Amino acid sequence: DAKTTQPNSMESNEEEPVHLPCNHSTISGTDYIHWYRQLPSQGPEYVIHGLTSNVNNRMASLAIAEDRKSSTLILHRATLRDAAVYYCILRDLGKTSGSRLTFGEGTQLTVNP
Amino acid sequence: EAQVTQNPRYLITVTGKKLTVTCSQNMNHEYMSWYRQDPGLGLRQIYYSMNVEVTDKGDVPEGYKVSRKEKRNFPLILESPSPNQTSLYFCASCKGLAATDTQYFGPGTRLTVL
Numbered sequence: 229d230a231k232t233t234q235p236n237s238m239e240s241n242e243e244e245p246v247h248l249p250c251n252h253s254t255i256s257g258t259d260y261i262h263w264y265r266q267l268p269s270q271g272p273e274y275v276i277h278g279l280t281s282n283v284n285n286r287m288a289s290l291a292i293a294e295d296r297k298s299s300t301l302i303l304h305r306a307t308l309r310d311a312a313v314y315y316c317i318l319r320d321l322g323k324t325s326g327s328r329l330t331f332g333e334g335t336q337l338t339v340n341p
Numbered sequence: 342e343a344q345v346t347q348n349p350r351y352l353i354t355v356t357g358k359k360l361t362v363t364c365s366q367n368m369n370h371e372y373m374s375w376y377r378q379d380p381g382l383g384l385r386q387i388y389y390s391m392n393v394e395v396t397d398k399g400d401v402p403e404g405y406k407v408s409r410k411e412k413r414n415f416p417l418i419l420e421s422p423s424p425n426q427t428s429l430y431f432c433a434s435c436k437g438l439a440a441t442d443t444q445y446f447g448p449g450t451r452l453t454v455l
Contacts, residue, residue, distance in 0.1 A: 260440040271345075271431045271446030272384070319440040328374070328399060329433075329444060331384040
């Protein structure tokens with residue numbers, strides 16, 4: 229599986245935008261970029277995914293570099309509830325691998341009031 | 342409401358005493374799986390099931406069993422628990438195996454084996 233690299237931790241202030249980076253320099257052409265997050269004492273939850281184009285949904289935006297070797301999850305206005313560990317995960321369209329999600333260490337986001 | 346439920350949420354047991362953690366989903370999903378989460382090791386897949394009566398090993402299956410007799414349920418069985426199985430366990434379900442399918446996770450079961 230292609231590997232992703234994320235910073236261990238990031239900090240933001242409430243109501244400010246947050247940009248969470250992810251590097252995936254060995255990404256293949258069929259890899260989708262997924263983001264999940266895990267709030268304290270909860271299971272991971274899906275945030276967003278994309279292949280090549282930038283994507284928006286009610287939770288966040290995903291900006292994908294033109295060469296696809298990196299991506300950025302954007303929370304437009306962070307709230308205290310957004311404090312979580314954010315995971316960037318690649319999923320290959322061509323493989324099933326039991327549909328396993330390979331979680332790395334993720335980025336611990338702290339949101340200051 | 343679409344959800345994955347797990348029971349119990351917390352369990353303290355002793356070495357060797359068989360236990361079952363139940364998992365149920367109400368989304369008619371084909372695919373279900375179990376993960377364990379340990380500090381410094383992240384989430385690792387234990388077993389998965391692609392449909393009723395179809396199960397397979399994930400990355401860390403030793404010491405665990407599963408069954409999939411009904412589409413909605415996927416229990417995790419520890420026949421003879423040991424202290425190294427003390428962990429936080431998550432059940433997950435997914436519509437299918439496409440790279441665009443998203444996984445839904447349960448709230449977790451914190452297991453302590455003394």
